[in-house]
Structures are given as C-alpha cells and as structure tokens.
Amino acid sequence: MSFDELSLLRKMTGQLNWTVRSTRADLSFDMIACSTHFKGGTVADLKHAKKTLVNLKESKAILRFSNLGDLSKAEIWLFTDASYGNLNGGTDSTQGYVLFLVNPNNGKCAPIDWRANKIDRVVTSTLAAEAISLTRGLDAAVAFKWTMQELLGEDCNLSVRAIIDNKDTYESVHSTTDVAERKLRREIGVVKQMIKSKELDQLIWVRGPHQIADPLTKLGANAELLTKTLQEGKIPNDVVMAMRS
Incomplete structure (x- = not known):
C-alpha cells in the first residue's frame, strides 16, 4: 500500500x-x-x-447495566479466552477478557470492562496463551475488587470467579505437578497463589459454546452470546447452568 x-x-x-x-x-x-x-x-x-x-x-450497540440490588452481595465474574497463533502468519496469539459485576441469584449483570490484544510475547502452545490471558484478566478483576472495597468498605469482600474454556489450563492450575514449559510456570503459579490467598474464589471450566469472551480473540467467531449478555444485562441461563455443572 x-x-x-x-x-x-x-x-x-x-x-x-x-x-x-x-x-x-x-x-x-x-x-x-x-x-x-x-x-x-x-x-x-x-x-x-x-x-x-x-x-x-x-448495527446498534446496546449496553444494559442492570440493577443488582445490594452490591455487597454481588460477585465479580471474569470470562477469559485466547487463540494460539492466529496473528501475523501464525507467529503471534490473541488474549481477551470480559468482566462483569453479577447478582449470583438471578444472573443480572453490569459490564465493567473488556479488553483484547496481542499477547506480548511469542507463545508455543494453546495452554500458554490461555494461561497468560487468564492472569491478565485476573489482574483487572482483582483491581476492580479493591476499588469496590474502597467504595463500599473493607467488609465488602466480593467473590471473584474466573470462567475459562481450556481444560488443560484448568487441570494445570489444580495439579500438584509443574507444567513442562518453564516460562509458563510463572502464570500458573500466579493463579494458584491467588486461589490460595482467596483473591480468586473459583476457577470454572465450561465448554466453548458457553464462553462469552470467545469473539474477542477469533475472527468470525459467533458474537451472539456476548451481544445478548451486554444487551440484556443478564448472564444467559445456559451459561450459569454450565458454570454450576
């Protein structure tokens, strides 16, 4: 050009x-x-x-911020996703997350933040891409949790739940054995430490069709689930059920 x-x-x-x-x-x-x-x-x-x-x-953009009731009883739900080797001819990978404040009793939600970008280093596996995306999203989720505590008082200790669709990442976090890739041990270690310190209350695995963050990292991915959630201000029931199964 x-x-x-x-x-x-x-x-x-x-x-x-x-x-x-x-x-x-x-x-x-x-x-x-x-x-x-x-x-x-x-x-x-x-x-x-x-x-x-x-x-x-x-196409119209509609964002609905639902009334969540008592914010001290709300939860922070983080959906993270990644795609391995889908940028620059297969050299680079993509990470993304969507962050919601949610009433866990009825699924009503308010979008807090979303972000997607190229992973800042070349990775060698889907596991690495997913783990890096998870840690970047958790950094945003915990920062938001601290902000809410400043606003509502120290007694407000919102639960943080992270939702991923990569089974290898889920199993690596819950395994007592280190992952083979040494660079990746840092990201996995960070997540394990956050669970231990209660900064992350639960890491949840769901299948790909229930991953709201999916279109942030893939060209041509179906954005219907993400768009529906943002427009209705409610986590779809099938996603909630998948998280609980």
Whole structure:
C-alpha cells in the first residue's frame, strides 16, 4: 500500500479502537487484526477495516447495566479466552477478557470492562496463551475488587470467579505437578497463589459454546452470546447452568 493508504488504515483502526473500548466489544478482534498490519499492510487489510467500520455504523450497540440490588452481595465474574497463533502468519496469539459485576441469584449483570490484544510475547502452545490471558484478566478483576472495597468498605469482600474454556489450563492450575514449559510456570503459579490467598474464589471450566469472551480473540467467531449478555444485562441461563455443572 501507499503511504496515504497506510495512514488511512491507521486512522480507521484508531476509530475502531475508540469505539471497541467504549461500546463494541464484539468487534475487538477485528480491531486487533487491523492494528497488526500497520507495517506491510495490503489493500485487503484496508478493505477489511472499511467493512468493519460499515458494520459498526449499521448495527446498534446496546449496553444494559442492570440493577443488582445490594452490591455487597454481588460477585465479580471474569470470562477469559485466547487463540494460539492466529496473528501475523501464525507467529503471534490473541488474549481477551470480559468482566462483569453479577447478582449470583438471578444472573443480572453490569459490564465493567473488556479488553483484547496481542499477547506480548511469542507463545508455543494453546495452554500458554490461555494461561497468560487468564492472569491478565485476573489482574483487572482483582483491581476492580479493591476499588469496590474502597467504595463500599473493607467488609465488602466480593467473590471473584474466573470462567475459562481450556481444560488443560484448568487441570494445570489444580495439579500438584509443574507444567513442562518453564516460562509458563510463572502464570500458573500466579493463579494458584491467588486461589490460595482467596483473591480468586473459583476457577470454572465450561465448554466453548458457553464462553462469552470467545469473539474477542477469533475472527468470525459467533458474537451472539456476548451481544445478548451486554444487551440484556443478564448472564444467559445456559451459561450459569454450565458454570454450576
């Protein structure tokens, strides 16, 4: 592409980034895909960015913040996901999370934060990508928990539940044996320590169709579950049941 075309790609990606961070979580991966082509981008990348902007303008973004009742009895639910080797020709991977404040009795929720980006180091497995995504999401969840304690008082100790769809990550966290990849031991160790210190109350494994964060890390992933949750201000019943099974 020419210099002007690359400048246009950067401008459109900037517009996408601003909107994704404020209202359009479902377009997170499209934004990431655009941002990784600032060098060596093609006309096809420019067309993809334009198509995403058209989609953004033609579809409404609705965010519902439900009345959760007594906030001291609410819980923090963190959905994290990752995709291994799906950026830059298979070199880089994607991580993402969605954070909710939830009334556990009826599933009503308020979206607190979402984020998706390229993992900041090259990883060698799906397990590594998922574990890194989990730790990044937990960092945000615990920071939000501390903020709520400052607002509501130290007696407000909100439970934090993390939901993942990668069975290897779940089993590694609950195993007494170290993972083979030494770099990965740090991330797994962090999660284990957070469980031990009660910063993380529960790590839950669900199957892929129940992972709300799935479209943040994959091109073309079905965003219906994520969009429905944000629009209705309620965690879908099938997701809640999957978490409890």
